[in-house]
Amino acid sequence: QQPVQSPQAVILREGEDAVINCSSSKALYSVHWYRQKHGEAPVFLMILLKGGEQKGHEKISASFNEKKQQSSLYLTASQLSYSGTYFCGTPFSNAGNMLTFGGGTRLMVKP
Amino acid sequence: EAGVVQSPRYKIIEKKQPVAFWCNPISGHNTLYWYRQNLGQGPELLIRYENEEAVDDSQLPKDRFSAERLKGVDSTLKIQPAELGDSAVYLCASSRGQTVPELFFGEGSRLTVL
Numbered sequence: 001q002q003p004v005q006s007p008q009a010v011i012l013r014e015g016e017d018a019v020i021n022c023s024s025s026k027a028l029y030s031v032h033w034y035r036q037k038h039g040e041a042p043v044f045l046m047i048l049l050k051g052g053e054q055k056g057h058e059k060i061s062a063s064f065n066e067k068k069q070q071s072s073l074y075l076t077a078s079q080l081s082y083s084g085t086y087f088c089g090t091p092f093s094n095a096g097n098m099l100t101f102g103g104g105t106r107l108m109v110k111p
Numbered sequence: 112e113a114g115v116v117q118s119p120r121y122k123i124i125e126k127k128q129p130v131a132f133w134c135n136p137i138s139g140h141n142t143l144y145w146y147r148q149n150l151g152q153g154p155e156l157l158i159r160y161e162n163e164e165a166v167d168d169s170q171l172p173k174d175r176f177s178a179e180r181l182k183g184v185d186s187t188l189k190i191q192p193a194e195l196g197d198s199a200v201y202l203c204a205s206s207r208g209q210t211v212p213e214l215f216f217g218e219g220s221r222l223t224v225l
């Protein structure tokens with residue numbers, strides 16, 4: 001079952017903050033976050049694991065609420081380079097990287 | 112390190128014609144995925160390979176779609192015959208293994224069926 005993302009789109013000014021949510025109807029063991037710029041390949045941002053362990057590459061934070069079956073991505077003091085579409089993905093099985101992705105959240109950061 | 116390479120980048124065909132997409136994953140990546148991404152939506156899984164074996168093809172519409180990964184390296188996804196609804200971007204992704212979090216995606220092959 002596909003996770004549900006909200007909001008569908010966000011427009012920000014540089015320096016403003018944003019939160020993107022990802023919810024699932026099934027129990028979550030991990031949530032994966034990707035960003036895709038227009039016409040480009042999706043790029044891995046981070047993974048949130050059950051138990052709170054977080055692995056990522058960029059200075060963007062996230063949380064994982066197992067009870068609510070939800071993850072949130074926090075973009076603080078947004079930069080122009082943050083613009084793109086953010087996707088969360090959840091594994092088909094309990095673990096692994098075979099993912100079903102949400103519909104995406106379009107983020108536009110303006111000067 | 113070279114990334115995932117896909118070709119062609121763009122393909123326009125008439126309905127009922129066949130089409131094929133090629134993917135060369137990152138060297139040493141045993142796991143390979145094909146995803147389909149419709150406009151404005153998230154990627155949808157089609158098939159997963161572990162080396163040359165298709166270990167999960169439950170999402171692949173087998174009446175017209177086929178895939179292969181000879182020798183466990185390059186992969187080809189074929190559609191025959193194509194339908195209007197097949198217009199989408201076909202993404203290939205690879206990883207070191209199914210338990211490694213990070214997927215590396217190619218830029219995709221954009222298919223337009225007229």
